[in-house]
Amino acid sequence: MTSTRSQPRQTVQKEAIRQALAEAPGFISAQDLHQRLEEAGTRAGLATVYRQLGALVTAGEADTIPIAGGQLYRACAIGNHHHHLVCESCGNAVEIDPPSEEWIRSAAAANGYTITRHVLEVFGLCPTCAAQPTEVR
């Protein structure tokens, strides 16, 4: 091997997926994103959408949370570790920061565990949806 370079290429689909994810108000499923792209006139295969979403998550440019029956994605400006406040009605999400995660390390140490990662998502209703008592999802 002389020089194993494999540089990424810029494609229309890649950019469209990134932009559609950024424009989504909150967490969105891969299927929904695919449909949005179709509606916007961008042809992109479902496999490509899954591939790109996976790549964005790996690159730290998107967050993902597993839900019953699937996975939800969201573009994240903040690259480092943070959490979300997600509206269960409209899917809108706000980034939040816990005051201290020291207790997690203490609890792990007390049980002899070595922490690799943790998941914290808070679900509720955003002000807009809370103001509509009769129409919750």
Added chain:
Amino acid sequence: MTSTRSQPRQTVQKEAIRQALAEAPGFISAQDLHQRLEEAGTRAGLATVYRQLGALVTAGEADTIPIAGGQLYRACAIGNHHHHLVCESCGNAVEIDPPSEEWIRSAAAANGYTITRHVLEVFGLCPTCAAQPTEVR
């Protein structure tokens, strides 16, 4: 209507599923639980396993966490709200309690959100698995 009673019945399957879940070291998938029952000689349909697991979760006797491509279950002695420290290698789990969740309410209030629920799971390696550096999963 005179008396709409529909009392639950005690069945072999119901008890076997409850026991197999209690005996599992940590979180386990419905498929794995089904296989364990088969190996133990208890015939139980996959649909029944899913039904009973769902019933246990509803009754507060089991916890469930969504993961990529499925759902994991675990029997819980504690009925009230708590969290887990899960080993990513062997699936073993320990129940932990955060010192205070007041900041979650503060963060929600600051954004105008009404909290309905939150998910917190900490993943890592248990002492046993951490002691085997070459064999992680």
Added chain:
DNA sequence: GTGTCATTGAGAACATCTCTCAATAGTATA
């Protein structure tokens, strides 16, 4: 303009979970 190869798209394959409905079996009552 040309060649290389990363990326794409269609759909098959796979995995998880739910639904349906006839058969089974737990429980109350005679």
Added chain:
DNA sequence: TATACTATTGAGAGATGTTCTCAATGACAC
């Protein structure tokens, strides 16, 4: 104990979400 009622079960079809395969496409270097 025998019988009737009906909650529960099991097998498999079906729905849904995700990944894999591979030939075709097109971005980029030269």
